[in-house]
Amino acid sequence: MIDKPLSDVSYEQFLREDKLMGSRCKKCGDVFTPPRPICPKCTDSELEWVQMKGTGKLAAFTCISIGPGFMNAEGFSRKNPYCVGVVELDEGTRVDARIEGVDTLNPETIKVGTPMTVKFLHRGEGIDQKVFLAFEPV
Amino acid sequence: MSKKRKLGRGVAIVGAGMSKFGMFKDRDSKDVFVEAYKEMMASIDKGFDPNDIDALYLGNFTNDFFMHQAHWGPIVTDLIGITPKPATRTEGACASSALAFREGVFAIASGFYDLVLVGGLEEMSKRTTEEVAEGLALASVPYEMKVGFTFPGVFGTLATAYFDKYGASREDLMNVTIKSHNNAPLNPKAQFPVTIRDLMESRKAKMEQKGMPAPEWQDEKDFLRDPAMNPAVAWPMHLFDCCPISDGAACMLLASEDIAKNFTDTPISIIGIGQGSGRGLHAAAELTSFEATKNAAEEAYGMSGLTPEDIQFAEVHDCFSMAELIHIEDLGFFKAGEGYKAVGEGLTRLDGPKPINTSGGLKCKGHPVGATGIAQLYEIWTQLRGQAGKRQVPIKDLRIGGAHNLGGTGGTCTFTILERR
Numbered sequence: 001m002i003d004k005p006l007s008d009v010s011y012e013q014f015l016r017e018d019k020l021m022g023s024r025c026k027k028c029g030d031v032f033t034p035p036r037p038i039c040p041k042c043t044d045s046e047l048e049w050v051q052m053k054g055t056g057k058l059a060a061f062t063c064i065s066i067g068p069g070f071m072n073a074e075g076f077s078r079k080n081p082y083c084v085g086v087v088e089l090d091e092g093t094r095v096d097a098r099i100e101g102v103d104t105l106n107p108e109t110i111k112v113g114t115p116m117t118v119k120f121l122h123r124g125e126g127i128d129q130k131v132f133l134a135f136e137p138v
Numbered sequence: 139m140s141k142k143r144k145l146g147r148g149v150a151i152v153g154a155g156m157s158k159f160g161m162f163k164d165r166d167s168k169d170v171f172v173e174a175y176k177e178m179m180a181s182i183d184k185g186f187d188p189n190d191i192d193a194l195y196l197g198n199f200t201n202d203f204f205m206h207q208a209h210w211g212p213i214v215t216d217l218i219g220i221t222p223k224p225a226t227r228t229e230g231a232c233a234s235s236a237l238a239f240r241e242g243v244f245a246i247a248s249g250f251y252d253l254v255l256v257g258g259l260e261e262m263s264k265r266t267t268e269e270v271a272e273g274l275a276l277a278s279v280p281y282e283m284k285v286g287f288t289f290p291g292v293f294g295t296l297a298t299a300y301f302d303k304y305g306a307s308r309e310d311l312m313n314v315t316i317k318s319h320n321n322a323p324l325n326p327k328a329q330f331p332v333t334i335r336d337l338m339e340s341r342k343a344k345m346e347q348k349g350m351p352a353p354e355w356q357d358e359k360d361f362l363r364d365p366a367m368n369p370a371v372a373w374p375m376h377l378f379d380c381c382p383i384s385d386g387a388a389c390m391l392l393a394s395e396d397i398a399k400n401f402t403d404t405p406i407s408i409i410g411i412g413q414g415s416g417r418g419l420h421a422a423a424e425l426t427s428f429e430a431t432k433n434a435a436e437e438a439y440g441m442s443g444l445t446p447e448d449i450q451f452a453e454v455h456d457c458f459s460m461a462e463l464i465h466i467e468d469l470g471f472f473k474a475g476e477g478y479k480a481v482g483e484g485l486t487r488l489d490g491p492k493p494i495n496t497s498g499g500l501k502c503k504g505h506p507v508g509a510t511g512i513a514q515l516y517e518i519w520t521q522l523r524g525q526a527g528k529r530q531v532p533i534k535d536l537r538i539g540g541a542h543n544l545g546g547t548g549g550t551c552t553f554t555i556l557e558r559r
Contacts, residue, residue, distance in 0.1 A: 008280065032421075033420065034281060034420070040421075059299060059425060060295045060296065060298045060299035060302075060419070060425050061295060061298050062287075062290075062291045062292075062294030062295045062297075062298065062372045062373060062374075062375070063294075063370070063372070063373040064286065064287075064288055064290075064291045064294075064371075064372045064373075065369065065370045065371055065372065065373070066267075066271075066288065066290075066371050066372070067286055067288060067291075068268075068271065068272065068275070068283070068286065068288065069268070070286075071286045078369070078370075081370070081373070082286060084285050084286050084287050084291060084295070085295060085298075086295060086299075086419050086420065086425065093420075094419070094420045094421070095281070095420055096279075096281045096282050096284075096285050096287065096418070096419055096420050097285055098285050098286060107373040107374070112298055112299065112301075112302035113302070132284075132285055132286075133285060134285075
């Protein structure tokens with residue numbers, strides 16, 4: 001039993017510990033990532049934490065040439081685009097994530113359906129510390 | 139099956155106006171709203187007294203962020219001299235003014251008001267591109283922006299899902315862009331009234347003038363394939379797949395149907411009105427469809443008793459070329475996975491059997507986000523009254539048109555069906 005509220009704050013705390021967590025409805029058994037406090041399927045509010053295996057496949061993606069400041073600060077630019085996408089986990093749910101280990105200058109080479117494994121990108125220090133959910137090809 | 143909805147009493151549009159869309163250095167939100175309002179006044183051929191307006195509903199997405207000024211409702215009632223009439227602002231991201239329109243319709247349908255002004259405005263051009271992107275991103279789902287998604291990125295992502303599922307490619311998106319640009323020069327209010335072909339020829343001439351080697355573009359697609367002319371923004375979304383940053387306003391006068399003819403001989407009736415909500419990419423039912431649009435369409439078709447075949451032409455929310463393909467499928471104009479083929483075959487051209495975005499769409503007409511919903515309805519109104527000039531849809535007995543508006547990453551969608559009776 002994990003005694004943490006099923007919230008985005010808790011979800012991020014788990015990411016900092018290199019854990020990809022979701023929630024499972026105790027009534028209908030459906031699983032959600034990120035975790036939800038209320039089941040959208042049966043509207044029940046009895047859900048519990050569940051840890052995801054961290055494997056799945058690339059469902060869709062984009063290679064971004066013009067990004068927000070926090071991505072530019074990591075050195076991304078028109079000449080060095082970054083990839084983000086949607087990964088469908090083996091458990092059947094989806095997450096939005098950064099996609100590492102792909103050729104963003106040749107996006108035609110990146111294929112939907114590619115098997116992926118989770119990676120946690122720790123950036124910054126002190127109060128600027130943050131973690132990005134990422135995936136890379138297996 | 140969803141409930142069959144109906145209005146408590148009929149509601150009609152009796153006047154409409156829209157400012158020119160563009161980037162206006164020396165004009166602010168109030169100035170462009172006045173331009174739209176004056177045109178609306180002039181469109182009410184039998185005249186009206188502004189003091190008879192019962193209330194204002196005004197859509198605005200995020201002038202709070204763009205202009206550091208919120209609370210635009212009472213600013214506008216004061217601007218047009220109808221204070222202390224009630225003023226309510228609606229916010230639904232890029233669908234903000236479609237929501238204002240709905241609130242106006244419902245207020246009249248309920249019997250509470252008889253004459254309502256609805257409008258929308260947005261002022262975006264005073265900010266840098268990065269600031270505008272940040273402002274628009276306020277309407278996304280938190281998990282998306284946190285990992286670095288942008289709005290073009292969201293639609294780029296949907297495009298890769300669509301390509302994979304249906305076998306489409308960037309070439310198919312180019313057909314959407316070329317079609318919108320063909321309509322835009324026929325719209326005197328459009329921000330980019332130029333065809334891709336004319337743009338290509340003028341670039342060619344400029345390069346020749348500068349003594350640069352002549353480019354090898356044979357047609358519009360060659361031009362759009364050239365990364366120097368059409369760089370990637372969020373692959374596969376390139377510059378010419380994206381709508382511009384715009385200022386603009388639009389407004390309409392709504393009246394209960396029983397008094398509509400007091401204002402004009404050609405009122406346009408609201409016969410179907412629908413809305414839906416959606417989730418982000420991680421939770422969406424599908425990555426090639428918007429559930430909010432499907433719900434909106436079901437409500438609007440159900441209320442009107444019409445089918446997609448009955449909609450003679452439509453404006454759909456083409457914030458990105460990819461979006462247009464999804465919408466024309468979600469609205470039932472074409473089967474899922476066949477929208478790109480239909481566009482390729484020219485079926486959505488101005489002279490095709492199902493003209494889409496005759497205004498030039500958000501891509502070329504411009505997209506001042508909070509004004510867009512009513513600006514789309516303005517195009518339908520103009521076409522149904524036979525006043526669209528060179529871009530008049532050439533279908534005989536044009537009677538029924540639809541407008542589809544989308545907010546956020548599909549979080550809010552509306553579909554409205556108008557009829558000339």
